[in-house]
Amino acid sequence: MSDVLNGEPLDLLFRKARTHNIWHDKPVEESLLQQVYELARMGPTSANMGPMRIVFVKSPEAKERLKPALDPGNVDKTMKAPVTAIIGMDVHFYEKLPKLFPHADAKAWFKDLPANVLEYIALRNSSLQGAYFMLAARALGLDCGPMSGFNNAKVDEAFFAGTSIKSNFLCNLGYGDASKLYPRSPRLSFEEACKLV
Ligand SMILES: Cc1cc2nc3c(=O)[nH]c(=O)nc-3n(C[C@H](O)[C@H](O)[C@H](O)COP(=O)(O)O)c2cc1C
Numbered sequence: 001m002s003d004v005l006n007g008e009p010l011d012l013l014f015r016k017a018r019t020h021n022i023w024h025d026k027p028v029e030e031s032l033l034q035q036v037y038e039l040a041r042m043g044p045t046s047a048n049m050g051p052m053r054i055v056f057v058k059s060p061e062a063k064e065r066l067k068p069a070l071d072p073g074n075v076d077k078t079m080k081a082p083v084t085a086i087i088g089m090d091v092h093f094y095e096k097l098p099k100l101f102p103h104a105d106a107k108a109w110f111k112d113l114p115a116n117v118l119e120y121i122a123l124r125n126s127s128l129q130g131a132y133f134m135l136a137a138r139a140l141g142l143d144c145g146p147m148s149g150f151n152n153a154k155v156d157e158a159f160f161a162g163t164s165i166k167s168n169f170l171c172n173l174g175y176g177d178a179s180k181l182y183p184r185s186p187r188l189s190f191e192e193a194c195k196l197v
Pocket of ligand 1: 017
């Protein structure tokens with residue numbers, strides 16, 4: 001087995017992968033979402049805390065619940081996407097640490113931290129997991145449309161009321177219509193973005 005990816009897999013994950021806004025009318029099965037999560041959960045997080053929690057919004061009823069929280073520019077594409085993942089984060093992630101980091105009392109490291117610090121830690125790690133999730137989705141043939149243009153408080157009220165979970169970002173999922181893409185925007189070069197010291 002080769003231990004590097006070449007050519008097409010790299011195109012699929014990065015070079016030809018795009019953020020999609022227009023979706024083919026092709027459903028996304030729950031079994032595929034499960035496979036995406038099974039891969040994404042393997043990516044690293046601090047103390048293996050894995051704070052990401054996901055609600056997959058698929059039914060028309062749930063989409064209607066999400067709609068009032070969306071910025072106007074995100075409504076149409078989200079309503080038409082086969083599935084919208086709410087990438088959330090459990091700010092009381094430390095409750096799961098006895099299971100997830102069993103070789104040390106990691107819960108004690110976090111449980112008394114101020115709420116803003118817990119949220120900062122959860123945001124960092126759930127954002128990483130959200131990125132793993134998008135790469136896993138691409139690896140399994142799905143297209144993604146991530147969005148931060150929404151009202152977090154409204155999403156939290158509609159989907160996470162009474163829990164310690166807060167929304168991080170949204171990600172439409174499905175099979176994108178590549179013929180409707182805008183030209184790819186530039187990225188910073190290595191010289192612009194990186195320094196070797
Ligand atoms: C965290 C995040 C939030 C984003 N929020 C929005 C959004 O609210 N609405 C939107 O149309 N696009 C949004 N985008 C899409 C970006 O503009 C897009 O991913 C970027 O321009 C790269 O496009 P490309 O993947 O096609 O190269 C978001 C992307 C990310 C990763």
